[in-house]
Amino acid sequence: MAKLIRYGMVGGGPGSFIGKVHRMAANLDGKMRLVAGSFSSDSEKSRRMGSQLNLQPDRVYESYQQMAENEAALHEDKRIDVVSVVVPNNLHYDVCKTFIEAGVHVICDKPMTNTLEEAEELCRLVAKHNTLFALTHNYSGYPMVKEARQLVEEGTLGTLRKVVVEYPQGWLARSVENEAEVWRLNPNIAGISSTIADIGTHAEHLVRFITGAEIEELYADINTFVDGRTLEDDANLLVHYKNGMRGILYASQVSIGEENALKIRLYGDQAALEWEQEQPNELRLKYPDKPEEIYRRGNSYLSEAARYHNRIPAGHPEGFIEAFANIYSNVADVISARKSGAQPDKLAMDFPTVQDGARGVHFIHKAIESGKQQKWVDMDYTPPT
Template sequence: MGMVGGGLDAFIGAVHRRAAAFDNEIELVCGVFSQSPEKSKAAGHAFYLPEDRVYASFEEMIQREKELPEDVRMDFISIVTPNHMHFPPAKMALENGFHVICDKPMTLNLEEARELAEIVKKSGLVFGLTHNYTGYPMVKEARDMVRSGKLGAIRKVVVEYPQGWLSKFEEGNDYKQAIWRTDPTKSGAAGCMGDIGTHAENLAEYITGLKISELCADLTTFVPGRQLDDDGNVLLRFDNGAKGVLHASQISNGEENSLKIFVYGELGGLEWHQMEPNTLKFKSQEDQRIIRPKVNALSAAANAHVRVPAGHPEGFFEAFANIYRNFAFAVKAHMNGQQPDPLYDFPGVEDGVRGLAFIDTVITSSQSDEKWTKFIH
């Protein structure tokens, strides 16, 4: 793996490196970790990389790595930069024969996302997107329960992602994460909805297998001086006729990362909370039961992502690691001319396009006097 971004002061870069290293399937061999060559070199030194594999730019890294022998050079790049720097290195890497895994949202805007999807299709290479919540075993179990018909036809989906960390004007306090996430030139057209609303959208579509067809959105910027939305409420219509509610907020004072989803079908319902990830609740008018991750007690899809014995919590890093492990399996399969095992799934370029389309549709709806806006895709 070669990494773009993720220097010593970057939170998410460390998460990606740890997740990638979890299963000994991936080795970090090179990178450009900062726009500052000095900071990039310092990070490379801290990660025990040879000096000649630490680069000053992603362009230099891709070109130099391409010139190395096949058994030495990187096989893929991991992009962990702010959103505005996702598309350029992804495009160049794919066009030079390197697989790509990228943080979300996939690009700065929908136009870039559509172009990247075409590049991925043309290249035939593997592209992964780190919607990490899809990596939890109990999310896999929820998806399998829906697919196997245990809930019957899906009627309603409620998904919420409240946070409180931007309740104040943190971008005025030299807070790096707040500064770029609230800057439209770096984050894109949406703030809260782009950052965490896309996680909620992706989780709803992943578990149910349904697609959002229309929505009615109301975005708000509550904190004075902020350039992008920090709260949003969205009514959803799905392609099977189901209805839904999605809300995402970064001014919900006192909340941490309180992602939750409720799925209701004609035969029963499911409930999952990210902050208690080992618990999946199934409920109906006749029954309520708790489902916990136990190897060989769940579906094959969930079992493939359970890492520890029953009674031990599976958390954020394990879910992230499942995404990286599954991506590594797909890259290996590609190298060997084989088809990847669908049991080890991960979000891809189409999920990325839908994420950017969701952002555009929400913004269009929020600015419109019309009640319903068709999903732009």
């Protein structure tokens, strides 16, 4: 039996929603064990979080720099194999860089960095130090999203013509309590974008993951509806893809009443498909001359990729945590293979990489550029390898 992969976490301290999600995902399949962390810049909070998680006190650190240095100095049978980075955007680059240079694999929340220069430097560092880097575009972890990609690859939809992807939320529809403290609205922390960086990049990656299509050019209409905000809270994009497909991307956090309504509709010249995150266990196929088909997670008729990323039988819903867990599970399997000198399973290699991160940062910056200048912008881009 493969040994548990030891992981550490930077961020995810008391009250952190996303830190808790990452820990649940990492623990779900019994392949990883949390052994170290620097959970907050407040050392008392970090110690308290470490105590709650039953970590050894000497593996709970006051800073991520101290954590990287001390962990790298430990024997290879004790130190962390991978670090989970769940800090605000402005810290992603420094934290990731520090651990990559220490020879530690990285799992990082999106967007990868706040600037394209930082993103490209991480690409170069990952290649230089031969580390794994996984970006948690968790929606690519859903089995039915992987089924959608397989159907596109098999030509079931025919030639792709149009995609409509939407990600509406309503939690910022009105001014929120202590809005100045919401880091996603603070350009000093979030960077140049709020809504596009937070959820628009998920929508863009979902299209790219399913179709493999790269954007040729885009036109963005960005808006800030709530008075007093510096960054956008709504965005509408027209997108032209290199394969001739045309797209509409809508990301909004002022769509009142919406919760987390990510949805994609993809139209070819033979068929169409539809998937929505709030009903993730179903994938709908539509045809011009026969009834609609509904594919359901957990069934034997699905593709190998969808079955590989499935845990329980049909009729038992899987969701958000499991999609995150598929990324963690795959990273654990690839690290285990590396340790044993084996070739990783191709299906385990199915997670977003540092290059996906760079493409996402490029998308964010170009969308904001287009929105501010009110013009079409060229999207041609190849990240460093």
